[in-house]
Amino acid sequence: xxxxxxxxxxxxxxxxxxxxxxxxxxxxxxxxxxxxxxxxxxxxxxxxxxxxxxxxxxxxxxxxxxxxxxxxxxxxxxxxxxxxxxxxxxxxxxxxxxxxxxxxxxxxxxxxxxxxxxxxxxxxxxxxxxxxxxxxxxxxxxxxxxxxxxxxxxxxxxxxxxxxxxxxxxxxxxxxxxxxxxxxxxxxxxxxxxxxxxxxxxxxxxxxxxxxxxxxxxxxxxxxxxxxxxxxxxxxxxxxxxxxxxxxxxxxxxxxxxxxxxxxxxxxxxxxxxxxxxxxxxxxxxxxxxxxxxxxxxxxxxxxxxxxxxxxxxxxxxxxxxxxxxxxxxxxxxxxxxxxxxxx
Amino acid sequence: xxxxxxxxxxxxxxxxxxxxxxxxxxxxxxxxxxxxxxxxxxxxxxxxxxxxxxxxxxxxxxxxxxxxxxxxxxxxxxxxxxxxxxxxxxxxxxxxxxxxxxxxxxxxxxxxxxxxxxxxxxxxxxxxxxxxxxxxxxxxxxxxxxxxxxxxxxxxxxxxxxxxxxxxxxxxxxxxxxxxxxxxxxxxxxxxxxxxxxxxxxxxxxxxxxxxxxxxxxxxxxxxxxxxxxxxxxxxxxxx
Numbered sequence: 001x002x003x004x005x006x007x008x009x010x011x012x013x014x015x016x017x018x019x020x021x022x023x024x025x026x027x028x029x030x031x032x033x034x035x036x037x038x039x040x041x042x043x044x045x046x047x048x049x050x051x052x053x054x055x056x057x058x059x060x061x062x063x064x065x066x067x068x069x070x071x072x073x074x075x076x077x078x079x080x081x082x083x084x085x086x087x088x089x090x091x092x093x094x095x096x097x098x099x100x101x102x103x104x105x106x107x108x109x110x111x112x113x114x115x116x117x118x119x120x121x122x123x124x125x126x127x128x129x130x131x132x133x134x135x136x137x138x139x140x141x142x143x144x145x146x147x148x149x150x151x152x153x154x155x156x157x158x159x160x161x162x163x164x165x166x167x168x169x170x171x172x173x174x175x176x177x178x179x180x181x182x183x184x185x186x187x188x189x190x191x192x193x194x195x196x197x198x199x200x201x202x203x204x205x206x207x208x209x210x211x212x213x214x215x216x217x218x219x220x221x222x223x224x225x226x227x228x229x230x231x232x233x234x235x236x237x238x239x240x241x242x243x244x245x246x247x248x249x250x251x252x253x254x255x256x257x258x259x260x261x262x263x264x265x266x267x268x269x270x271x272x273x274x275x276x277x278x279x280x281x282x283x284x285x286x287x288x289x290x291x292x293x294x295x296x297x298x299x300x301x302x303x304x305x306x307x308x309x310x311x312x313x314x315x316x317x318x319x320x321x322x323x324x325x326x327x328x329x330x331x332x333x334x335x336x337x338x339x340x341x342x343x344x
Numbered sequence: 345x346x347x348x349x350x351x352x353x354x355x356x357x358x359x360x361x362x363x364x365x366x367x368x369x370x371x372x373x374x375x376x377x378x379x380x381x382x383x384x385x386x387x388x389x390x391x392x393x394x395x396x397x398x399x400x401x402x403x404x405x406x407x408x409x410x411x412x413x414x415x416x417x418x419x420x421x422x423x424x425x426x427x428x429x430x431x432x433x434x435x436x437x438x439x440x441x442x443x444x445x446x447x448x449x450x451x452x453x454x455x456x457x458x459x460x461x462x463x464x465x466x467x468x469x470x471x472x473x474x475x476x477x478x479x480x481x482x483x484x485x486x487x488x489x490x491x492x493x494x495x496x497x498x499x500x501x502x503x504x505x506x507x508x509x510x511x512x513x514x515x516x517x518x519x520x521x522x523x524x525x526x527x528x529x530x531x532x533x534x535x536x537x538x539x540x541x542x543x544x545x546x547x548x549x550x551x552x553x554x555x556x557x558x559x560x561x562x563x564x565x566x567x568x569x570x571x572x573x574x575x576x577x578x579x580x581x582x583x584x
Binding site: 121122124141142143144145163164165166167169178181182183186187205206207208229 | 393396397400401492495496498499524527528536537538540543544
């Protein structure tokens with residue numbers, strides 16, 4: 001989504017940083033850079049220029065490397081400006097660039113950190129990238145306008161949502177191919193697997209639903225309407241015990257709580273405000289939720305806490321492209337981060 | 345499968361679990377005249393997108409385009425759906441669901457029927473949209489960016505439509521509505537549609553008109569977005 005700045009966030013521990021406080025990493029689509037923010041002070045500590053239009057952003061499972069998807073403004077044309085950039089989190093410098101197909105938007109990493117799966121928005125494809133050889137192994141046809149990418153906890157399946165065709169394409173990572181596609185509700189955006197891998201959840205923005213997928217069958221088994229059809233959900237995360245699904249509702253300005261077993265809405269938190277993001281703890285996991293200037297919200301898990309390791313990255317989207325560079329970052333910061341420490 | 349079969353199948357499948365429902369083949373015929381060739385182009389682009397999705401979903405989707413001067417029983421023989429992109433002729437005796445992709449000068453739709461649907465903005469909605477804003481009212485503009493509009497405009501351009509406007513969007517939307525209602529085996533007025541306008545679009549149950557935002561264009565720029573009042577009060581088709 002071209003004119004929405006993407007801010008990617010992760011917390012990095014002392015093993016990779018000079019300071020002991022966690023760091024938030026932010027990708028800025030309009031100003032073409034990554035901003036490092038001290039999570040404790042909310043101050044910008046570093047800016048890393050990465051090139052055109054950075055969007056998807058994730059940290060490797062070993063927390064050593066930051067991957068960022070960058071792309072040019074030319075649709076359907078592969079160029080050297082369409083790439084995945086790898087940044088060493090110790091040196092905070094770009095170490096290499098990798099091909100990832102045209103116009104990479106979002107991506108997911110395999111649990112072992114060896115493979116990267118990217119959605120190529122303008123081409124309607126997904127690319128499989130070998131992170132060791134840094135080569136594209138396959139480019140697969142998926143639905144039209146692909147966006148969300150999620151890798152199952154066991155690494156077997158990759159789900160890729162497609163906003164225009166209302167589909168989810170299933171990549172079998174053993175075969176390296178799309179083995180199935182299935183229909184979901186209108187304009188699927190975010191997708192995530194439950195930690196046990198039995199269910200996946202797809203947010204459908206225009207139908208304002210959370211679709212529940214049986215991963216064994218790759219089939220929608222339920223749909224939860226959110227905010228009386230006006231929820232505009234995007235971000236979604238599942239609690240570590242698989243029991244609760246949290247959905248950020250852009251239309252409702254709220255965090256919606258869904259009971260996974262009954263597939264019913266069981267609560268909603270205080271209203272979120274425009275340009276505001278919240279980080280929160282869910283069990284022993286961290287998550288970040290945001291709402292941007294365009295009315296879209298996003299919520300993603302930041303991973304399980306482990307001794308000596310920080311939570312994995314989260315990605316959120318904000319803000320207004322009229323803002324630029326550091327001013328953007330600061331403006332976002334002033335209103336973007338609110339930390340809350342209880343579930344709901 | 346003709347129109348009656350399609351409707352019967354759609355109605356029957358409302359009572360049948362989705363996984364048991366038959367997968368209906370869809371054949372769309374776009375009937376156009378020279379004035380609305382841009383509408384045809386938008387419709388054809390959507391047909392190609394539907395074909396691509398059909399492959400993924402293992403469904404059958406075919407399409408053809410026929411100039412209105414060449415319309416005959418053979419040309420529309422296998423059509424399950426027609427996209428109307430011309431001002432002339434009445435096609436109510438054709439046995440297919442019809443989606444009208446062009447506007448009508450009389451303010452409401454001149455052609456009514458249980459199987460006739462309209463995707464172009466209503467004249468009265470256009471008037472409401474331009475009540476406080478000078479400029480032209482349109483269903484689409486090539487400068488739109490939000491809600492995936494940029495991506496749709498990019499796809500229009502990739503299909504050779506450099507400055508997509510209301511005509512092209514209506515053609516595209518007509519096919520999108522047909523395809524999605526067919527995929528889900530649902531009549532159009534039970535569906536929500538994404539027209540890349542940031543909100544769900546729907547058909548009025550009485551008027552069969554697509555309820556949608558309208559843009560006011562001045563100096564080739566979008567200066568205002570009008571949205572239908574909520575709750576939306578539908579009105580019967582003018583000639584029903």
